[in-house]
Amino acid sequence: MKPAYTYLAQFYDQLMDQDYEQWCAYLIALWEKHGLNPRTILELGCGTGSLTIPLGLQGYSVTGVDISAEMVEIAIDKARGLGSNISFIIQDMQCLDLGGQTFDAAVSTCDAVNYLTDFPTLIRTFEAVYRHLTPGGLFLFDLNSEFKLRKIYGDRSFAEYMDDFAYFWDNTYDAAEDVCQMELVFFIPIGDGLYRKVTEKHQQKLWRSPQIMEIAEQTGFDVLGCYDFMTDQELSSHSERWQFVLKRL
Numbered sequence: 001m002k003p004a005y006t007y008l009a010q011f012y013d014q015l016m017d018q019d020y021e022q023w024c025a026y027l028i029a030l031w032e033k034h035g036l037n038p039r040t041i042l043e044l045g046c047g048t049g050s051l052t053i054p055l056g057l058q059g060y061s062v063t064g065v066d067i068s069a070e071m072v073e074i075a076i077d078k079a080r081g082l083g084s085n086i087s088f089i090i091q092d093m094q095c096l097d098l099g100g101q102t103f104d105a106a107v108s109t110c111d112a113v114n115y116l117t118d119f120p121t122l123i124r125t126f127e128a129v130y131r132h133l134t135p136g137g138l139f140l141f142d143l144n145s146e147f148k149l150r151k152i153y154g155d156r157s158f159a160e161y162m163d164d165f166a167y168f169w170d171n172t173y174d175a176a177e178d179v180c181q182m183e184l185v186f187f188i189p190i191g192d193g194l195y196r197k198v199t200e201k202h203q204q205k206l207w208r209s210p211q212i213m214e215i216a217e218q219t220g221f222d223v224l225g226c227y228d229f230m231t232d233q234e235l236s237s238h239s240e241r242w243q244f245v246l247k248r249l
Helices: 008-015 020-033 054-059 069-079 117-131 146-153 209-218
Strands: 040-044 061-067 087-091 103-108 135-145 157-159 166-172 180-193 196-203 221-228 241-248
Touching: 008 180, 020 054, 020 135, 020 241, 040 117, 054 061, 054 069, 054 087, 054 209, 061 069, 069 087, 117 135, 117 209, 135 146, 146 166, 146 180, 196 241, 209 221, 209 241
Parallel strands: 040 061, 040 103, 061 087, 103 135
Antiparallel strands: 135 241, 157 166, 166 180, 180 196, 221 241
16 A cells, blocks of 8 residues: 555546635735735745746745645646746655745645644654744644544545546544545556556544644644635634644744
8 A cells, every 4th residue: 555645646627626726816815814924935845836936927936845745746847937936845744844945835635734644743744844934924724624534524435536647545434533535546558458456545633723822832823713614714613624823923
């Protein structure tokens, strides 16, 4: 069994049904709401660059970071020829070291922070973000909510048959640890009507807002906002995604 996004990377953009232009506009509206006009942006867990690139096309200097070499390879290919203000680096966000470089804002989208499945890992990541932000810089990130991880993913299975591949997705929710275990099985065509079966494992941790607030305070951040995703309204129990805005003190 391979790590997350080893095989999913090549199908990720096909499977994601998102309006990234709208998502980009939402992030811009959030940092403007909180009085920031950044020039440089760090994106953690950038994946295939689907948000990195729209931000870069808005004129920001954006550096995307992801642990998956497979995802970054696709991102680099998608950004080729679009400008020198868009760059990508393969690194683990909890061990981030960009040689003293700092940014006006950091973002992490598409529930990348849910992949940090214990307190030490989350704390190390917040500390790494702190080191790479200028004083007063903002950290914007989203989380899959309790409703999504427990009720929508939960102990459920999904499957989809595409023209060029198929996948099966089995979930198990560990209520004691608040972790959703996900096993994805792909059938990838290898020619002559034959398919190769490959499997990779994902884990997502449910982080509740009091836990985020505690760790933010511990690592030098002020929590400016906790919102239902794509709004500036307070968190609700049936939201599928939560959005946080933190400020480096």
